[in-house]
Amino acid sequence: MPTKTFTPAFMATGLVCPAGMKKIEYGVDGDPGLFVECRASQKSVPTWYLRLKNEKGTNIYKKxxxxxxxxxxxxxKLAKMLRAEHASAAKQGDAAAAAPAEMTLDVFVRDHVNPHNAMRKRSHGRDLQLYHRIGPKFGHLKLTEIRRREVQVFHNELVQVDKLAPASADHHIVYLKRILNLAQQWEFLEKNVLAKVPLMKVDNKVERYLSAEETQRLVAVLTTDLAYGASYALLFLLSTGARLNEALQAKWEQVDLENAIWRIPASNSKSKKSRAVPLNDSAMWVLSQLWTKGKHDYLFVNEATNKPWVTLTRAWYRLRAKAGIENLRVHDLRHSFASFLANAGQSLLLIQQLLGHADPRTTLRYAHLSGEKLKEAANEASVIVRPSGSKAA
Structure with a gap:
């Protein structure tokens, strides 16, 4: 790069790109790093740049x-100001690089993890609850002082002393692992020492589905006991397989009655992806019964308060008892919807799409429900004993 004395005359006539070159840079004599770039294009205007060094020692350029x-x-003057800002940022970076060794878990969670999760996790409130037990035990320790053995002892004590269910104890360890994962991701730690801490992995998944007889009793109650309108929301869940939060946040602007489609926006979806839910005849019947059409933004509104439903727990307990059904959660209406599809012979791929599962493995829980249909299909290939009513090829 040629260095020039930027006299008025040179700036008026000398800032040109020589013939045969695409561009050239002219450095300012006495001001290292400051230069003008000139390009061959006639439309191009010579431009000031400042060259600086980053923390890795490579060049970066400021236009x-x-x-x-x-x-x-x-x-x-601008170059001088930018150099000062760059130097200050470099010092702060050096301080930040040294800080992790001295930073406690409490400080890291308060200043880094919580602000990060508050913007990204729906379960951030649950994380804060988990930290009520984690903080008193490990909050005073530096990130580099947290040891796998002490965490495993804490894990066991949550079950043996605090009398938590094994799955609840696992939640605490999973969250603590995630905290240190973030510390590693953000280069506060070289490695996560808790990465291989085993969980108790208790199989506590609840598989509860409505039987055909229970379904009849429940539908009979929900279509006749219409107090405050909660029944319609529950019928809608059973008819669409939607998640409770998706239904309670549903708005009329998201429903295409002509094409029987309900579009769930990404903001209301667990997967953070928008999806279209086809509305069957039962769901369309529910929508035809709602008083909110043309009067309210939301589909399901408590008639007593004129506000959208936030929870259906109390109404559900009353209606469930009236139908003579025990140990069935609101979320089990979603499971039951999937079981109706599986027992009708629908494919797991179709069930995955209707339920909006991001991971097909989640849908596999319904595979056993279609066992009889699979057996019927397999019998079509029976070569020795043919199913009754079948004909040999």
Missing amino acids: LGTIKDLSLTQAQ
């Missing part, structure tokens, strides 16, 4: 403006 925007004096 300051064209020579029409900045005089030499203005460019030098």
